[in-house]
Amino acid sequence: PEIRLQLGQLIQKFKSLRIDAVRWVAVENIHLTLKFLGDTNRTDLDKLSKILLSRSGEFSPFTFQVSGMGAFPNNRKPRVVWVGLQAPAALHELQGAVENAASQIGIPVEERGFSPHLTLGRVRNDVTPADLQTLSSALTSMQASDLGFMVAASFTLFRSDLRPQGALYTPLAHFPLAGSDK
Structure with missing residues (x-):
C-alpha cells in the first residue's frame, strides 16, 4: 500500500505537467507483466493455467525493491514511462517459467530480454x-x-480489455507461490 501511494504521488507530479498526450495508468492497475499473451483462446488459457498451477509451487515468495525511473526506449524519446524493479534471480526464474509455459501452448517466446518494471504512463x-x-x-x-520493498507471494493471469478511459483487468487465474496463502 505504501508503494502504491508513492506511485500515485509520482503520477500526480507528472500529471501536473499537463501533457495531454500521455495516458497515465490508474494506480490500482499498476502491475508487473511477466508475459504478454496477446489474443489467446479460452482453451489455450485453460491449458496455460494448468501448466502454471503445476509450476507455481516450485517457487518461494521473494522480495524485490521498487527503485529508479526512466522511459522506453530512452528518456529523450519516451514512449513508456516506468519505475524499475531491482529484481532478484527468483523473479527472473519465475518469468522464465511463465515464458516456457506460454511457449508450450504455442505463444512465441519474447525476443527482447525481460526488463522488470511498472508502467506509469504511455506516450501517444x-x-x-x-x-x-x-x-x-x-x-x-x-x-x-x-x-521501498514488495513481497511477491503469488501471480495472476489477467485478461486485459482496452477502453478509452484505460485498460480493464479481469483476473482469470491466481497462482500462489510455495508456502504462501495468497
Missing part, C-alpha cells in the same frame, strides 16, 4: 515536440530512487 503518437521535451526534462529531474 500525437505528442508535441514541446511536450516531449517537458516530459524528457521531468524524467531527468524527478527522483524515484527508492520507493
Whole structure:
C-alpha cells in the first residue's frame, strides 16, 4: 500500500505537467507483466493455467525493491514511462517459467530480454515536440530512487480489455507461490 501511494504521488507530479498526450495508468492497475499473451483462446488459457498451477509451487515468495525511473526506449524519446524493479534471480526464474509455459501452448517466446518494471504512463503518437521535451526534462529531474520493498507471494493471469478511459483487468487465474496463502 505504501508503494502504491508513492506511485500515485509520482503520477500526480507528472500529471501536473499537463501533457495531454500521455495516458497515465490508474494506480490500482499498476502491475508487473511477466508475459504478454496477446489474443489467446479460452482453451489455450485453460491449458496455460494448468501448466502454471503445476509450476507455481516450485517457487518461494521473494522480495524485490521498487527503485529508479526512466522511459522506453530512452528518456529523450519516451514512449513508456516506468519505475524499475531491482529484481532478484527468483523473479527472473519465475518469468522464465511463465515464458516456457506460454511457449508450450504455442505463444512465441519474447525476443527482447525481460526488463522488470511498472508502467506509469504511455506516450501517444500525437505528442508535441514541446511536450516531449517537458516530459524528457521531468524524467531527468524527478527522483524515484527508492520507493521501498514488495513481497511477491503469488501471480495472476489477467485478461486485459482496452477502453478509452484505460485498460480493464479481469483476473482469470491466481497462482500462489510455495508456502504462501495468497
